Amino acid sequence: MAKTYKEIMAEARKSVPEWSVDQVKAQLDNGGGHSLIDVREKEEFREGHLRGALSLPRGFLEMRVEEAIPDKNTAVIAYCAGGTRSLLAARNLRELGYSNVVSMTGGYTAWKNAGLPFEQDRQFSTEQLTRYSRHFMLPEVGEAGQAKLLDAKVLCVGAGGLGSPTAFYLAAAGVGTIGLVDHDTVDLSNLQRQILHTNDRIGMPKIESARQTLTALNPDVRIVGYQERLSSDNIMRIIADQDYDVIVDGCDNFPTRYLVNDACVLTGKPNVHGSIFQFEGQAAVFYPHRGPCYRCLFPEPPPPGAAPSCAEAGVLGVLPGLIGCVQALETLKVILDIGKPLIGRMMYFDTLSMEVRIHKLRRDPNCPICSDKATIKELIDYEEFCGLRGGHQEDQSAQATA
Ligand SMILES: [Zn+2]
Numbered sequence: 144m145a146k147t148y149k150e151i152m153a154e155a156r157k158s159v160p161e162w163s164v165d166q167v168k169a170q171l172d173n174g175g176g177h178s179l180i181d182v183r184e185k186e187e188f189r190e191g192h193l194r195g196a197l198s199l200p201r202g203f204l205e206m207r208v209e210e211a212i213p214d215k216n217t218a219v220i221a222y223c224a225g226g227t228r229s230l231l232a233a234r235n236l237r238e239l240g241y242s243n244v245v246s247m248t249g250g251y252t253a254w255k256n257a258g259l260p261f262e263q264d265r266q267f268s269t270e271q272l273t274r275y276s277r278h279f280m281l282p283e284v285g286e287a288g289q290a291k292l293l294d295a296k297v298l299c300v301g302a303g304g305l306g307s308p309t310a311f312y313l314a315a316a317g318v319g320t321i322g323l324v325d326h327d328t329v330d331l332s333n334l335q336r337q338i339l340h341t342n343d344r345i346g347m348p349k350i351e352s353a354r355q356t357l358t359a360l361n362p363d364v365r366i367v368g369y370q371e372r373l374s375s376d377n378i379m380r381i382i383a384d385q386d387y388d389v390i391v392d393g394c395d396n397f398p399t400r401y402l403v404n405d406a407c408v409l410t411g412k413p414n415v416h417g418s419i420f421q422f423e424g425q426a427a428v429f430y431p432h433r434g435p436c437y438r439c440l441f442p443e444p445p446p447p448g449a450a451p452s453c454a455e456a457g458v459l460g461v462l463p464g465l466i467g468c469v470q471a472l473e474t475l476k477v478i479l480d481i482g483k484p485l486i487g488r489m490m491y492f493d494t495l496s497m498e499v500r501i502h503k504l505r506r507d508p509n510c511p512i513c514s515d516k517a518t519i520k521e522l523i524d525y526e527e528f529c530g531l532r533g534g535h536q537e538d539q540s541a542q543a544t545a
Contacts, residue, residue, distance in 0.1 A: 152230065159233040160245045164254045167220055167247050171195075177218045180208075182232040183251070185279075187224060189286070191261045193254065196222075198285075201232050205239065207282065215240045222247035222254070265290040271363065275317055283481045289317060293363065295478045298322040298387040300373060300403055302349040304453065304463030305393030305417045305470060307339040312471035314357040314364045318478070320385055321357065324369040325349040336460045373399055375522040378406045389474050391415045393467065395452045397444040398525035404429060404437035405522055408513045415473050417466040420450075422459050424466035427489040427504065428473050431513060434487035439507035439514075447530040462494055 146154075162170070170177055171193075181188050181196040188198040199207055201223075212219065219241055223229040229246040236244045247254070255261060264286055267275070271289075278284040278292075295318050299306045302325040310321055327349050329340040337349075344352040350368035357366050369381050373394075382390065390412050392403045400418070407414035407429065414429040416437060429436045469490060476484045491500045512519040526532050 152227070155230045155234040158237055159230055161226070161230065161248045162220065162245045163248055164257050164259060167222075167254075168259055170220070177220050178212050179220050179222070180212075180232075181251075182221055182223050182229050187251075189264060189266070191255070191263045192251070193222065194260065194262045201228055204232055205235060208236065208239065208241075210282070212241070216242060219244040220247060221245070223250045225250045225252055265293070271317075274361070274363075278316070284479060288479045288481075291478055292317045292475070293319040295389070296320040296322070296385045296387045297389045297391060297474055297478075298324065298382065298385070299391045299393060300324050300399065301393035301395070302337075302339060302353040303327075303333065303393060303395065304336045304419065304458065305467040306391070307337045307353075308464045308467030309391050309393060309417075309471045309474070310353060310357060311339060311360070312468060313474060314361045314366075316471075316475060317361065317363055318474075319363065320365045320367060320387075322367040322369065322381070322385055322387060323350055323353050324371065324373050324381060325353075326370055326372040336458065336463050338464070373402065375402060375525065378402060378522070379410070382406060382410055382412065387412065389413050389415060389477055391417075391470050391474055393417060393470070395454075397450070397529045398531060400437060401444065401528060402522065402525045405512055405519060407431060408436050408438075409521070413477050415470045415477070417470045419453070419458055419462050419466055421456055422462065422494045424462050424492045424494075425489055426466050426469040426473065426485060426492075428477065428485045430477075430484070430486045435504045435506040436510060436513040438512050439510045440489075440504060442507070442511060444529040459494055462492075465492060465494070 179193055179196045180199045181192050182199055182201045182204060184200050185198065197211055199211060219236060221229040221233045221244060226246060226248045229250060233244040233246040275289045278289050279286055297313055297318050299310050299321060302310065302323045310323060313321055329344045329347050329349055329352050331345055333340060334342065339353045339356045340349065348370050350370045354366040354368060357364055367385055371377055390403060390407050392400060392414055394400055394403065404414060408431045411431050416429055417426045418424065473484050476482045487504050489502045489504055491502065508514055509516055511517060
């Protein structure tokens with residue numbers, strides 16, 4: 144004969160110790176190394192939960208607990224709203240081999256009624272819950288990760304070929320503040336690859352065109368535009384303006400690349416690098432003091448004219464899309480602190496052979512800016528450094544963006 148509810152509960156009580164809220168409080172205050180799991184539904188968790196609790200709704204418990212708590216000897220405290228669901232959840236955990244599980248009597252209701260401290264995660268609007276639902280399903284992102292993205296501030300250098308896909312996907316993902324530096328206006332020749340811009344916006348400042356596209360995609364995102372030519376004179380002010388967390392370099396010339404590198408090292412900001420040439424592209428994350436910087440790899444710029452830009456050498460339309468997407472991806476990983484960003488590694492992509500290579504990169508112990516022996520302590524004149532001051536090279540120093 145099937146068991147009654149009462150019988151099931153009585154059996155569970157025999158196998159699972161129950162702790163009062165005071166016992167749980169004392170244990171948590173002692174820092175007793177317990178894993179605290181909240182087995183209520185997501186909506187209940189969102190309204191408030193114990194500090195440090197892991198949200199594992201009962202429907203997903205068996206599926207997710209082994210990943211969340213791999214060591215089955217871990218002491219686990221389970222709680223729900225009133226103490227019933229957690230008792231049954233604790234019994235299930237014991238069946239899965241967790242030997243040391245207790246259930247909190249009275250659950251979150253008793254905890255709150257006792258006046259004990261609780262936490263409330265970021266409150267998302269109904270629209271946000273739907274918009275970011277695919278992120279919420281990923282345990283590595285979840286609501287906490289989405290809150291980080293919404294709070295994040297990313298500066299994109301250039302709203303061109305690389306900056307377009309980067310900013311597009313960052314906005315879609317809900318990166319809350321996106322700064323864009325670009326002094327240029329939309330030109331017909333940009334539209335073969337710069338997907339933020341449209342035919343009817345030719346002549347419009349790229350910053351304005353980008354703002355229209357990005358806010359139409361996601362009104363959560365705040366776009367901060369800097370319609371100016373990035374230089375030693377303004378980069379520090381721009382980075383400080385919103386205290387950006389990550390700088391994404393989508394520029395197409397060496398003076399700006401060294402400028403962005405040096406400013407990132409001097410301010411300690413991660414620099415998500417991308418560059419393209421005809422059919423090939425590369426991407427890396429230069430994270431000050433966690434890995435090499437651009438100067439560790441290339442202490443000196445190439446001679447003027449040796450490395451032509453897109454405007455001079457051409458670029459396959461899709462290529463900046465690929466590299467810009469890698470930059471957007473790496474930016475999300477850095478913000479979320481997940482996976483293995485391209486720190487100390489450079490990805491090379493050859494579109495014609497479809498070969499992707501990853502090269503390990505080393506810090507240069509004599510790097511002029513990021514080593515102990517650094518000689519560069521402030522920004523320099525990058526046009527001069529790259530040999531572009533005056534004469535026929537002047538055009539090349541124009542800051543076209545990829
Ligand atoms: Zn360096």
